[in-house]
Amino acid sequence: MKNKFLTHFGAKIVDEWSNECDFYIYEESTADGYSIFVAAQNPSHIIVEENIYYYDSDLGDALLDALRYGECKNIYIDDPSAYWVEEIMAEGLIWLDEKNEEE
Secondary structure: OOOHHHHHHOOEEEOOOOOOOOEEEEEEEOOOOOEEEEEEOOOOOOOHHHHEEOOHHHHHHHHHHHHHHOOOOEEEEOOOOOHHHHHHHHHHHHHHHHHHHHO
């Protein structure tokens, strides 16, 4: 996925799992069949309190944090066309335009 907001951070979103990714966002199922969402730098080391989300609408904030503070360049998202990705990219463009106007 190409986007001016992602380009600002030198990042790209991919939908193919790779050990080369710096951040991962994906859906998992619990033992009793509920969906949860994982957002983590290292999918082999998940911290429940920090990396597990019950609602996908919260994943946008995790993505923004990864971009702003994590220096993540390759980001795996299992569904890059999800509504929350589109919303965050749109919000990111607005933020970037406002930042550029200030400068």
